[in-house]
Amino acid sequence: MGKKAELVAPAGNLASLKAAADSGADSVYAGFKDQTNARNFEGLNFTERDLQEGLRYLHQRGKKLYLAINTFPQKDDFTRWQTAVDRAVCLGVDAIILADLGMLSYARKKYPHQTIHLSVQASSSNHESINFYRKHFNIKRVILPRVVTLEEIRYIRQNTDVELEVFIAGGLCINIEGRCFLSSFVTGASTNTEGACSPSRFVEFSTDTADNLSIRLNGVLLNKLASGEPSPYPTCCKGRYILPDGSTSYPIEEPASLNVVELLPQLVDAGVCAFKIEGRQRTRAYIKELTRIMKEAIEEYEKNPHHYRVKEEWLNRAIRTFEGTTQTLACYVEK
Numbered sequence: 588m589g590k591k592a593e594l595v596a597p598a599g600n601l602a603s604l605k606a607a608a609d610s611g612a613d614s615v616y617a618g619f620k621d622q623t624n625a626r627n628f629e630g631l632n633f634t635e636r637d638l639q640e641g642l643r644y645l646h647q648r649g650k651k652l653y654l655a656i657n658t659f660p661q662k663d664d665f666t667r668w669q670t671a672v673d674r675a676v677c678l679g680v681d682a683i684i685l686a687d688l689g690m691l692s693y694a695r696k697k698y699p700h701q702t703i704h705l706s707v708q709a710s711s712s713n714h715e716s717i718n719f720y721r722k723h724f725n726i727k728r729v730i731l732p733r734v735v736t737l738e739e740i741r742y743i744r745q746n747t748d749v750e751l752e753v754f755i756a757g758g759l760c761i762n763i764e765g766r767c768f769l770s771s772f773v774t775g776a777s778t779n780t781e782g783a784c785s786p787s788r789f790v791e792f793s794t795d796t797a798d799n800l801s802i803r804l805n806g807v808l809l810n811k812l813a814s815g816e817p818s819p820y821p822t823c824c825k826g827r828y829i830l831p832d833g834s835t836s837y838p839i840e841e842p843a844s845l846n847v848v849e850l851l852p853q854l855v856d857a858g859v860c861a862f863k864i865e866g867r868q869r870t871r872a873y874i875k876e877l878t879r880i881m882k883e884a885i886e887e888y889e890k891n892p893h894h895y896r897v898k899e900e901w902l903n904r905a906i907r908t909f910e911g912t913t914q915t916l917a918c919y920v921e922k
Contacts, residue, residue, distance in 0.1 A: 592851075592885050593861040595653070595752065596878045599631040599868055604641045604652075606875040611882030614651035616684065617641065618782075618867065623671040624655045625708055626867040627782030638678055651681035657706035658782045659687045669693055676701055682727070685709075691724040704752070705729040707764045708779070712739070714746035721749050728752055730863065732764050733845065734918050737853050744858025751858055756846050756877055757865025758820065758910060759917055769823040774805045785822045792821075817842070820910055844909035845917050848884045849897045854919075855888070873908045880905055 596612035598604035607615045618624025620632040633641065638652075645652050654675045660668040668687070672694045675683050683701060685691050686708035694703060707730040711717050720726045728750035731740065735753075744751060760767070770785050771777045778784040789805040798814040802821045809826035812818055819825040819842030827835050845865070847854065854862070862885065864877050880901050888895045906914060 590860065591889060592855060592859070593752075594878065594882055594885055595861055595863040596874060597757075597864055597867040597869070598641070598874065599626065599628070600871075601633070601637045601641055603867075603871045603874045605644055606871045607878050608645055608648055608650050610875050610878035612650065612878050614653055614681070614861075615641070615645060616653040616655055616863070616867070618655045618657075619671055619674070621667070621671070622780065622782040623658055623660075623668050625657050625706075625778070625782050626655075627658075628868050629787050631868060635674060635678065638680075642679060653682045653684055653704060654678075654680040655684040655706060656690065657684050657686040657708040659708075659779045660690065661780055665689070672698070684730070691720070691726075695724045702727050705749075707732055707754075710764050710766055714743045717743065717747050717749050721747065728861065730754075733759060736921050737850070737857050737919050738921075740854070740859060740919075741857040750860050752861035752863055753854060753859050754845060754865050755848065755851075755854075755862040755881060756905065757844060757869075759840065759843065759845050759865075759915070760824075767824075770804070773807050773823055785820075790821045817910070841913070842910050843913040843915040844905075846902070846905050846909070846914040847916050847919055848881065848901055848905075850916060850919055851884060851888045852892060852895050855892075869908075876904060876908050 593613045595614050595616055596607035598607055598615045598617045604615050618626060618632045620634055642652050656668060656671045668690050672683060676698050681702060682704045683694060684704045684706045685694060686706040694701060703724060703726050705711055705720050705726045710732050711720060711729055712732050712735050717729050726749060730752045733754050767778060774789045776786050785804055791803040793801045800812040800818060801808060802810045804821055809821060810819060824839045825842050827837050829835055864881060866873060884901055
């Protein structure tokens with residue numbers, strides 16, 4: 588089969604990083620505790636001290652740390668992102684995950700030997716775009732958006748030598764990553780600059796006398812759930828709204844989670860070298876369990892690629908960690 592597939596796990600804190608490493612991740616991706624990364628939620632992410640400890644923990648076990656600096660700086664605070672790149676290089680991270688053209692230029696010029704991955708936030712979904720980033724910034728890898736099909740991945744692989752990484756499990760973002768402004772319209776806080784879709788300071792959960800749960804974002808009702816009904820992530824795209832006929836529906840995106848473990852052979856055959864689990868904002872238990880499942884699946888495939896079969900227990904274990912109650916192959920397979 589050639590080079591082994593890499594499993595990339597998320598971490599929003601040091602405990603999750605260690606859990607990911609101990610559960611079979613080959614590498615972990617994380618971010619600083621500020622708006623330079625696209626999962627800038629309160630109580631999450633890393634100080635330099637935690638990153639130093641995390642790096643030691645990973646490197647002692649032959650694993651890697653990738654640091655996401657993948658939001659988009661504005662004119663009045665550009666130096667914060669430059670400083671983040673400087674800190675990452677000084678710490679010795681194995682790769683920096685970047686999206687902004689200015690940051691890519693800064694990092695490549697100042698640190699010509701630093702490994703750079705192109706973030707999914709750059710939304711680079713064709714080989715011409717990817718090769719542009721390769722030519723001008725010498726990126727080693729691109730994380731593809733969750734809107735490409737297997738055949739599109741295969742075509743991209745045939746037309747670039749940049750490594751391809753895709754999401755294999757976790758939450759979905761069907762609004763082209765790095766270009767979504769839904770929550771910005773409702774909250775005034777941009778996901779792409781502040782680093783958090785639906786920042787927690789705007790989220791409100793409330794219950795009525797019948798124990799129905801209402802979810803609001805900056806006062807806008809996104810969903811009303813009956814007692815015991817699974818709660819989707821409080822974002823505009825996953826809101827359940829009243830339609831003109833009076834019924835309610837998820838018109839933009841159902842609260843389903845990505846799980847393409849059954850597509851492992853096709854994805855490897857298409858040229859994917861790294862599989863990424865979404866969820867830096869999720870719990871240590873989620874990261875531990877999903878990492879174990881995906882590692883088992885990858886090892887099972889590599890052991891016997893021609894007779895790979897998905898185990899029902901993988902699907903059953905995964906669904907217990909997911910948002911909502913369904914799993915999807917999303918855009919990888921055309922309907």
